[in-house]
Structure formats: structure tokens, C-alpha cells
Amino acid sequence: MIGFASLGFLAPWLLLGLLALPVxxxxxxxxxxxxxxxxxxxxxxxxGLEDRETTPDRTPWWLLLLRMAAIAAAILAFAQPVxxxxxRITGRAPLLIALDGSWASAQSWAARQDKxxxxxxxxxxxGRSVAVINLSDRPRGENPLSFDSADSWxxxxxxxxxxxxxxxxxxxxxxxxxxxxxETLWLSDGLARDGRAALFDTLSDKGDVAVVQSDRDVxxxxxxxxxxxxxxxxxxxxxxxxxxxxxxxxxxxxxxxxGITRSLxxxxxxxxxxxxxxxxSVELPSELRNRVRRVTLEGVRSAGAVVLTxxxxxxxxxxxxxxxxxQEGAVLVSPLHFLRKALVPTADxxxxxxxxxxxxxxxxxxLADVADLGASETQDVLDWVEDGGLxxxxxxxxxxxxxxxxxxxxxxxxxxxxxxGRTVGGAMSWGAPKALEDFxxxxxxxxxxxxxxxxxxxxxxxxxxxxxxxxxxxSLQDGTPxxxxxxxxxxxxxxxxxxxxxxWSSLPLxxxxxxxxxxxxxxxxxxxxxxxxxxxxxxxxxxxxxxxGVLRDAPALAGVDGATLATRGFGAEMPPGVYKSxxxxxxxxxxxxxxxxxxANWPSGTQFLSMTRTEERPLQALLLMAALILLCIDIxxxxxxxxxxxLRGATAAAMLLALWPQGDALAQTAAQDDAALLRAANNTVxxxxxxxxxxxxxxxxxxxLGLSTELFRxxxxxxxxxVGVNLETDELALYPFLYWPVTDTVRxxxxxxxxxxxxxxRGGGLILFDTRDSNIGRGISGGTPNGKMLQNLARNLDIPAxxxxxxxxxxxxxxxxxxxxxxxxxxxNVWVEAAPPDAEQVEGMPFRNLNDGVTPVxxxxxxxxxxxxxxxxxxxxxxxxxxxxxxxxREIAIRFGVNLIMHVLTGNYxxxxxxxxxxxxxxxx
Numbered sequence: 068m069i070g071f072a073s074l075g076f077l078a079p080w081l082l083l084g085l086l087a088l089p090v091x092x093x094x095x096x097x098x099x100x101x102x103x104x105x106x107x108x109x110x111x112x113x114x115g116l117e118d119r120e121t122t123p124d125r126t127p128w129w130l131l132l133l134r135m136a137a138i139a140a141a142i143l144a145f146a147q148p149v150x151x152x153x154x155r156i157t158g159r160a161p162l163l164i165a166l167d168g169s170w171a172s173a174q175s176w177a178a179r180q181d182k183x184x185x186x187x188x189x190x191x192x193x194g195r196s197v198a199v200i201n202l203s204d205r206p207r208g209e210n211p212l213s214f215d216s217a218d219s220w221x222x223x224x225x226x227x228x229x230x231x232x233x234x235x236x237x238x239x240x241x242x243x244x245x246x247x248x249x250e251t252l253w254l255s256d257g258l259a260r261d262g263r264a265a266l267f268d269t270l271s272d273k274g275d276v277a278v279v280q281s282d283r284d285v286x287x288x289x290x291x292x293x294x295x296x297x298x299x300x301x302x303x304x305x306x307x308x309x310x311x312x313x314x315x316x317x318x319x320x321x322x323x324x325x326g327i328t329r330s331l332x333x334x335x336x337x338x339x340x341x342x343x344x345x346x347x348s349v350e351l352p353s354e355l356r357n358r359v360r361r362v363t364l365e366g367v368r369s370a371g372a373v374v375l376t377x378x379x380x381x382x383x384x385x386x387x388x389x390x391x392x393x394q395e396g397a398v399l400v401s402p403l404h405f406l407r408k409a410l411v412p413t414a415d416x417x418x419x420x421x422x423x424x425x426x427x428x429x430x431x432x433x434l435a436d437v438a439d440l441g442a443s444e445t446q447d448v449l450d451w452v453e454d455g456g457l458x459x460x461x462x463x464x465x466x467x468x469x470x471x472x473x474x475x476x477x478x479x480x481x482x483x484x485x486x487x488g489r490t491v492g493g494a495m496s497w498g499a500p501k502a503l504e505d506f507x508x509x510x511x512x513x514x515x516x517x518x519x520x521x522x523x524x525x526x527x528x529x530x531x532x533x534x535x536x537x538x539x540x541x542s543l544q545d546g547t548p549x550x551x552x553x554x555x556x557x558x559x560x561x562x563x564x565x566x567x568x569x570x571w572s573s574l575p576l577x578x579x580x581x582x583x584x585x586x587x588x589x590x591x592x593x594x595x596x597x598x599x600x601x602x603x604x605x606x607x608x609x610x611x612x613x614x615x616g617v618l619r620d621a622p623a624l625a626g627v628d629g630a631t632l633a634t635r636g637f638g639a640e641m642p643p644g645v646y647k648s649x650x651x652x653x654x655x656x657x658x659x660x661x662x663x664x665x666x667a668n669w670p671s672g673t674q675f676l677s678m679t680r681t682e683e684r685p686l687q688a689l690l691l692m693a694a695l696i697l698l699c700i701d702i703x704x705x706x707x708x709x710x711x712x713x714l715r716g717a718t719a720a721a722m723l724l725a726l727w728p729q730g731d732a733l734a735q736t737a738a739q740d741d742a743a744l745l746r747a748a749n750n751t752v753x754x755x756x757x758x759x760x761x762x763x764x765x766x767x768x769x770x771x772l773g774l775s776t777e778l779f780r781x782x783x784x785x786x787x788x789x790v791g792v793n794l795e796t797d798e799l800a801l802y803p804f805l806y807w808p809v810t811d812t813v814r815x816x817x818x819x820x821x822x823x824x825x826x827x828x829r830g831g832g833l834i835l836f837d838t839r840d841s842n843i844g845r846g847i848s849g850g851t852p853n854g855k856m857l858q859n860l861a862r863n864l865d866i867p868a869x870x871x872x873x874x875x876x877x878x879x880x881x882x883x884x885x886x887x888x889x890x891x892x893x894x895x896n897v898w899v900e901a902a903p904p905d906a907e908q909v910e911g912m913p914f915r916n917l918n919d920g921v922t923p924v925x926x927x928x929x930x931x932x933x934x935x936x937x938x939x940x941x942x943x944x945x946x947x948x949x950x951x952x953x954x955x956x957r958e959i960a961i962r963f964g965v966n967l968i969m970h971v972l973t974g975n976y977x978x979x980x981x982x983x984x985x986x987x988x989x990x991x992x
Contacts (some may be wrong), residue, residue: 071531072968077288082143082146085143095862096294098467106115112939113752120813132695133697133700133701134873136697136702140690141691141694144686144688144691148687148690149343150685151260155195156189156252156277157309158193158195159193159195160195160250160274160482161195161196161247161250162186162190162196162197162251163197163249164183164186164200165200165251165252165254165270165521166200166202167202167258168199168202168204168227169233170229170232170254170369170370171233171258171287172229173229173370173615173616174286174367174368174372175281176229176368178678180762182225182279182678183199183248187221187224188221190215191218195405196215197214197215198213198305199220199224201234202236203230204232205235205238206239212242214249215802219816222407226946227250230642231611232637232657233258235638236262236266237555239263239266240262240269240540243273243587246862247276248531249273249369250276252277252278253267253277253278254279255279257280257285257666258666259665259668260552262885264668267669275674277674277675279678280667280678282679283306284304284305284307284308284313285305285664285733286303287369287371288300288301288363288374289374289659289662290374290658290659291374293585297334297349298359298380299347299348299349300347301345302338302345302364303343303658303874304344309338310341311338311340312339313336314335314336315335315337315345316335317335317336317347317348317358317364317365318332318333318737319334319349319351319355319358319361319364320359320363321359321361322358325517331351331355332349332350334350335347341663349362356382357381357382360375360376361374364375366811367616368616368843369458369614369977370614370616370657371616371658372656373618373848375612375643376654376656376657377652377653378651378652378653378777380413382415383415383430383695384414384415384427384428384429384430385410385414385416385431386427387406387410387416387433387435388421388424388432389434389436389437390402390435390438390463390466395703396422401462402436402567403435404568405567405568405569406433406567409581412581416830420443420804421440422447425448425614427452431456432448434458434459434569436462436566437460438468438469438471439469439471447751448479449479450554451558452557453558454557455556457475457558457559457587458558458560458561459561459562459563459587460479460562462564462565463537463565463570463571464529467484471484472484473486478925481530481552481560481912482548482555482562484529485527485529487863499521502517502521502523503521503542503549504541504543512541512586514707518572518579521542521572521574522572522573523574523648524572526549526571528567530545535551536550540552540920541583549564550563550564560959578601604648605625605626605627606626606646606647607624607647607930608644608645608647609644609645609646609647611642611643612643613642613843615843617887627641627646632646635655636657637655637695641655648916653725676735682980699955729757744798747802750786750787751785751787751972752788752789752801753775753786754778754789754790754799754802754806755790755792755807755808756791756794756806757791757793758808758810758812760813761812765933766808766936769935769937769938770790770806770936771865772788772959773935773936773937773943775789775964777961778965778968780855782882783964784968785837786968790802793804794820794846799823799826803833804834804967804968805835806834806835808839808932809836809837809839809857810853813862815859818863825864825865828923829865831922833923833925834965834969834972835924835925835927835931837890837929838853838854838856838857839853839928839933839934840852840853840925840928841895847900851928854928857926866923867901867924868936869899869900869987870898870901870902871896871899871900871901872898874886876902878925880966881965881966881970882965882969883965884968885959885962888929888959888960889929889956889960890929890931890932890933890935891930891931891933891934891947891960892928892930895927896927897925898924898926898927900924921971922970925967931946933947933955934947935964947960
């Protein structure tokens with residue numbers, strides 16, 4: 068096929084006929100040779116006579132042009148031109164379709180599925196064998212490249228889903244290198260990664276390679292931090308949209324008190340024009356922080372747009388132990404008072420004896436001017452620290468006078484101390500209070516701003532040992548250590564060389580004091596994925612992400628070795644998610660904290676195909692009609708020029724208009740509309756709402772066709788072929804039932820359309836709203852894009868109060884006895900009009916007398932149309948589950964559809980059985 072902009076030709080070689088037009092022009096305008104001249108005397112008798120009819124010696128130029136136009140139109144028509152041609156790969160060689168199938172593909176997965184369906188359709192027409200592989204999977208079996216008929220693949224790719232990890236091209240390169248020649252269509256996610264160029268070269272050695280990429284932006288989140296109590300993350304984007312500014316909304320999600328996952332707080336980030344990275348944050352009260360399970364980008368279905376949380380952001384338990392007791396009247400200046408004020412907003416504070424505090428398994432233990440502990444207490448604290456605890460100590464008069472850690476390093480002190488300390492005016496006077504030095508990059512306090520009014524007047528001094536420099540977290544401007552730390556087993560010991568109150572410094576009076584403690588508390592119990600401490604541990608997946616970013620309970624996966632976990636080598640055996648070992652939880656997110664995303668760089672000359680599926684419009688019929696009309700005009704013009712036809716202007720115009728079929732077409736269209744209305748009025752017709760999405764509308768039509776067939780076969784209801792309705796233009800009152808597949812990709816109906824729908828509901832019609840997303844969401848909570856779209860629709864509709872279908876609702880027994888209402892999926896509740904508050908159960912009957920009519924809406928997300936859908940030959944179009952269990956689920960789905968239609972057509976007559984005891988009593992039975 069050859070294309071020019073939005074015009075293409077399916078038989079372009081026929082365009083060579085246009086080269087013959089100059090020859091035809093010359094032949095048509097040629098005249099016979101001039102006759103010989105001979106003088107004949109009798110000719111003089113004819114002088115003066117005039118011939119009223121003349122014949123031209125050559126064809127007029129305008130008539131030649133008319134004939135050329137007719138011939139050109141015929142040649143173009145036989146070249147089979149199409150408007151908006153779909154780009155395609157033509158040929159007979161085997162075709163390999165390679166899907167990146169990563170999290171970056173999930174955001175445009177529906178478009179990729181449509182494109183894949185289109186490619187397989189063209190391959191079927193061309194009779195090509197096809198193999199489809201997901202590069203994010205590992206090669207399986209002896210022959211991973213299994214070329215088969217395109218038709219056989221069309222059923223298999225329906226359930227294909229994106230993975231939550233990225234492809235490893237090296238795994239496929241050796242497999243492809245030994246395969247026989249073929250052509251390749253690569254559905255790429257557009258991201259640059261190692262091995263792509265080498266794999267492209269290998270594929271190019273086998274045959275031509277074409278690439279399909281989405282033009283939608285790829286959005287992702289990278290890591291999560293806590294800054295001033297807010298959850299902060301870095302948002303990334305890649306695509307054509309980076310040239311424009313864009314605002315993205317961030318959602319912090321977690322369980323509410325009832326255990327239902329909800330949005331706990333919202334924030335936003337702004338991508339400036341031309342920028343692919345921005346910082347987004349969510350402000351939320353500290354008491355909600357422990358409930359946050361994930362941070363997501365609103366409206367983006369991708370595992371890369373989800374950041375899972377673990378122990379690193381949880382609100383910590385901090386135990387406070389003070390030296391001595393707080394004296395009455397001096398509470399507000401005691402060290403524990405300053406620590407309480409600093410920690411209560413961000414941590415759970417425990418104040419008890421040392422033994423009781425350790426029994427509460429705190430994350431942080433703070434000793435404020437506590438001197439040497441007893442031997443047993445020292446050992447208990449040491450065991451707790453070596454098990455992963457954080458010990459924070461503050462100096463003071465008692466610690467300075469105790470003399471511990473001076474002759475040798477104490478296990479509960481990070482450094483050795485010098486006797487005497489250092490104070491203003493003392494033997495080792497500074498002369499003036501000292502300010503703090505900026506924090507080093509290796510310090511956990513790096514980046515915090517130091518106020519000018521934070522000054523230190525006294526402190527305990529550290530001995531200048533060889534390892535002192537590596538243990539300093541903060542120091543004064545003269546280099547004196549202010550905060551030191553050392554690792555002790557799996558935990559850490561930290562010493563502030565000043566008091567926790569304002570006796571020795573102004574640090575506890577500043578906001579910096581709160582930030583220092585918060586940084587230390589956050590680091591407690593956190594797991595470093597780069598740490599060798601993971602070696603020898605086993606981590607069990609608790610919850611894992613799928614490619615769309617949905618967090619699910621982990622399947623039966625084996626435990627992962629700690630060293631393997633640290634490599635972040637995601638795959639089917641170790642997907643991104645939350646992993647647990649003992650009492651520690653670690654989140655493995657899709658993007659590493661330092662990950663950058665960039666566009667794939669393809670070799671020059673690579674053929675790119677559009678991801679968008681366009682509707683072709685053949686122009687052959689129009690051009691043939693134009694050629695025919697031009698030839699008819701040529702016949703009339705030839706007769707007129709030859710003097711054999713005399714027509715007035717009005718008569719000629721009438722003849723030309725008779726050749727134009729527009730009036731008949733309009734009349735035929737009107738007749739068809741009237742026939743459709745009569746057919747709907749005289750028959751039972753199931754209808755679906757047209758969404759404008761061709762693939763979704765085809766599923767709806769196939770689903771209702773399958774349900775109509777089953778109704779005809781199983782019941783006395785005899786529906787005719789289902790129809791699609793346009794809410795804006797079509798009359799709804801003729802249909803008893805509407806199937807409305809809800810999708811977030813369509814426009815909101817107009818107010819007039821909503822009024823028609825409300826009139827339909829008030830008139831006794833029933834609408835089945837199907838969000839088709841119970842595999843990623845539950846019920847109508849609005850947690851999915853389709854669920855949120857349904858909420859927007861419901862705001863404009865007269866929908867009554869709803870409840871999940873009760874056990875004694877008429878839908879459970881309208882024709883079949885049912886307990887569940889599955890479709891292609893079966894995990895979500897189905898909602899109907901709530902029962903009246905005065906509904907009571909009659910003695911002796913197993914159910915109540917519920918609504919007096921038919922519920923106007925049924926809402927769910929089980930994708931019933933796909934479960935009902937049949938192909939033209941009567942086979943089921945889409946898989947449901949696996950094996951016998953899947954077939955049983957499809958059967959229950961069909962029974963639900965039968966019950967639903969019987970409920971629409973017969974109302975709640977089955978509920979009238981509640982009156983049976985009274986009727987029997989009247990009859991004396």
C-alpha cells in the first residue's frame with residue numbers, strides 16, 4: 068500500500084494507467100487526413116448554398132478534458148483508494164509481534180490491545196503465521212517462538228496483561244538469534260534501557276522491523292521521603308506532552324477505621340514546560356502517617372505510578388528515660404519536658420521504667436542525662452540495641468560526673484569522653500558560645516537549615532581517637548563534635564554532647580531540635596537494601612503489585628533470599644511489593660530512588676506505525692460513481708455538439724440531477740429509521756449504550772446477542788437482535804433494558820441526555836451499569852477510573868439509595884435460584900435499590916416483601932457482557948476463568964442475565980408469594 072498523508076491506495080500499481088492519459092488525449096483529438104482537391108465544373112451550381120448543420124473538424128478542448136477526468140477517476144477507483152488508511156505491514160513472511168509489556172505500557176494498554184487486534188486481523192487477511200511474545204517474561208519451553216495462525220492468537224491475547232517489571236532483552240536475544248527468518252512488529256513502551264539496541268540488531272538480521280509506540284506521556288513516581296511531616300516524592304514524565312506544563316495530583320491511600328482503603332490526603336506537583344521531573348508532596352497529620360500504605364498518581368493506571376510504604380515512614384515508638392526525677396515546679400525546664408514537646412507530634416512516647424519500656428519493644432530509647440546503668444540493665448539495653456534498636460543519649464551533669472566511657476569505650480556510648488567537659492568561663496573556656504557547623508553530606512541531618520540563634524555554651528568532650536571523625540554526625544564551627552554515633556550490632560548508639568534542655572545550649576529551644584530527633588526516629592528500624600545485613604535473611608512477599616498498580620495479596624510465592632532482594636531483580640518470582648522478615652517490612656517499588664527515565668533511541672530509518680486505530684473510508688465507490696456521471700455527461704455533450712440532441716437548460720439540469728442518488732439515500736435512511744422504531748416497538752429488544760469506543764461497543768453487542776440467544780433457548784422470552792442507542796438522539800422508551808458499560812475515556816452526556824435517561828428510569832426501565840473493573844477494584848467505591856466516572860454519572864441521575872443485593876431479593880429467584888452474580892470477574896458486590904425500612908418477613912416465608920416494583924439500576928463491575936458474548940458462529944468470544952470452574956462461572960453469569968431480564972419483564976411477582984398463606988386461609992385450604 069502507498070499512502071499520501073491521509074490518503075492511501077491498496078492497488079497502487081494501477082496508478083501507472085495515469086501515464087496513458089497524454090496518449091489518450093492525442094488519440095481523441097486526432098482527425099482524419101484532409102481529402103484530395105479536384106475541380107469539378109458543375110460545382111459552380113452549388114455556390115451560395117448554406118448548410119444549416121455543421122460538423123467540427125476536431126473535438127472541443129472542454130469535451131476532451133471531461134473525458135480525461137472520467138478516465139482518471141476510473142483509474143483512481145480501480146487503485147482502491149482509502150481515506151485515513153490504517154498503517155500496516157504487508158507481506159507473506161512469518162510475523163513476530165514483540166510486546167515490551169512493562170509497567171510503562173500499562174497506561175496505554177487498551178490502545179495496545181486494540182492495535183494488536185488490528186494487526187492480527189490484517190495478518191489473517193494476508194494468511195501470515197504469527198508469534199506473540201511478551202519481552203517482560205522469561206522464554207519458556209523448547210520453542211518460545213511458536214508461530215501459529217493469526218486467528219488462534221486473537222483468542223489468546225485477550226487475557227494478556229502488563230507486568231509490574233521491565234523486560235530483560237538479553238534473555239530473548241539468544242532465542243531469537245537461532246530462529247528462522249521472520250518480520251517483526253515491536254510494540255514498545257518507549258523507554259530507553261540496556262540491551263534494546265542489541266536486540267533490535269538481532270531482529271533486523273531476521274527481517275524488517277517496524278515499531279509501534281504510544282504518544283501518551285509515561286508518568287512514574289520515584290521513592291518517598293518525609294520532609295517537615297509531609298510525604299514527598301519525585302514524579303517523572305516522558306513523552307510528547309513534556310513541552311507543556313502539567314499538574315498531577317498525588318493521593319496518599321490507606322485503610323480507614325473500618326479497614327476500607329480510602330484516600331487519606333491529597334497533594335499535587337507541577338511539571339513546568341519542558342521539564343520531565345518535579346517534586347510532589349502530600350501534607351497529612353502525623354497520626355495518619357502510619358495508615359498510609361501507598362502513594363499514587365491520580366488517574367494513572369501503572370505500577371510505576373505507585374510508591375508503596377514500609378517501616379521507614381511509620382510513626383515510631385520512643386521510650387523516654389530521665390536521670391533523676393522531675394522536681395515539682397521545675398517540670399517545664401526538665402530535659403524530658405523538651406523531649407516530650409519535640410516527639411509527641413511525630414511519635415508515640417512511652418514513659419515508664421527501663422524494664423517496662425524495653426518490654427514495649429520501642430523503636431527508639433532516649434536516655435536524658437542518665438549515668439551508668441546496672442550490669443543487668445546495661446546488658447538488656449545492649450541486647451536491644453544489637454537487635455536493631457536506636458539508643459539516643461543526652462549529656463548532662465550526671466553523665467559528666469559519672470566518669471563512664473573515659474578510660475575505655477563504653478558499649479552504650481559512641482565515643483570515649485574526656486573528663487571535665489568544656490564551659491564558658493571555665494578552665495577550658497571557649498570565650499564565647501559556639502554556633503553549629505553545616506551538616507556534612509554523610510550525616511542524616513544533611514540539608515537541615517541551622518538557625519543563627521542556636522548556640523552551645525557547654526558540652527562533654529570526646530577523646531580524639533582515630534575513629535572519631537567517622538562517628539561525628541554534627542559539630543561546632545571550631546570542629547568540636549556535637550553529635551556522635553556508632554553502629555552496635557544491627558542497631559545504633561547516638562550521643563548528643565549537650566543536655567536535652569536549655570541548660571547547656573539553646574538547641575532545645577529551636578525548631579532544629581525537633582528536626583534532628585525526627586530524622587533520627589525515621590531512621591530507626593529502617594532496612595537498607597544496599598546493606599550486607601540482608602545476607603542470610605529470607606523475605607516473604609506480603610502484597611505484590613500487578614502491572615496496573617493494583618496491590619494484591621501475594622500468591623504462593625517462595626521466600627526470597629536477602630541478597631537477591633537487594634539486587635531488585637524483579638520478575639515473576641520476585642515482583643514489586645511489600646516483603647516481610649520477622650518484624651521488619653520493606654517496600655520494593657518499581658523505580659529505584661535514583662532511577663531516571665529517558666526515551667528510546669531507535670536507529671535511523673526505523674519504520675514507525677501509529678498506535679491509534681483509525682477507521683478507513685474506501686473511496687472506490689465514490690470515484691466509480693463520479694466516473695459514471697462524467698461519462699453520462701460526455702454522452703449528452705457529444706450528442707449536443709453533433710447536433711443530434713436539442714435540450715433546453717432546464718431539461719438538461721433535470722437529467723443531471725436524476726443521476727445523483729442523494730434524495731433516494733435520504734429517503735432510504737428515513738425508512739430504515741422508521742423500520743428500527745417499529746421493530747423495537749413490536750418486539751423485545753435488549754439495548755446497550757454506545758460509548759464511541761468501537762471495541763467496547765462490539766463487546767456490548769456480542770454480549771447482549773449471547774444473552775438474547777440464551778433467553779430464546781431457555782425461556783419464553785424471544786428477543787430479537789440487540790441494538791446500540793445514542794443517548795443524545797435515540798428514543799429510550801422503546802427498550803425495557805439498557806446495558807451501560809462505564810469507561811473513563813468517553814465524554815459526559817449532555818443535560819438533555821441525562822433528562823432522557825431519568826425519564827427512562829422513572830418510566831420503569833432498568834439500566835445495568837458495568838464498570839468492568841472488579842479485577843482491580845471492588846464495588847462502587849470509586850477507587851478506579853471507571854468507578855470515579857460512574858460516580859460522576861450518578862450525580863446527574865435520579866438513582867435511589869442502594870445496597871448490595873440481599874439474600875432474599877427477587878433477583879436471586881426470578882428464574883434461577885442464585886447466590887452470586889459473577890460475570891467475567893466475580894469479586895465485587897452487585898448493588899440494587901435498597902429495601903424500604905418497613906420491609907418485614909412474613910412468618911413461614913423465607914423472604915421479605917421488598918420493593919413494590921423493579922429496581923431502576925443494577926450496578927457492578929463484573930464485566931457481564933464479556934461473559935455473555937458470542938461470536939458470529941455462536942461460540943463464546945472471551946475466556947472466563949480456567950477449566951471446569953471457569954465454565955461454571957460463565958453458566959452462573961448467564962443465569963444472572965436471565966434472572967435480570969425476567970425481573971425487568973415480570974417485576975417482583977415472585978415476591979407476591981408472601982401472600983400465599985393469607986390466600987390459602989381464605990380458600991379454607
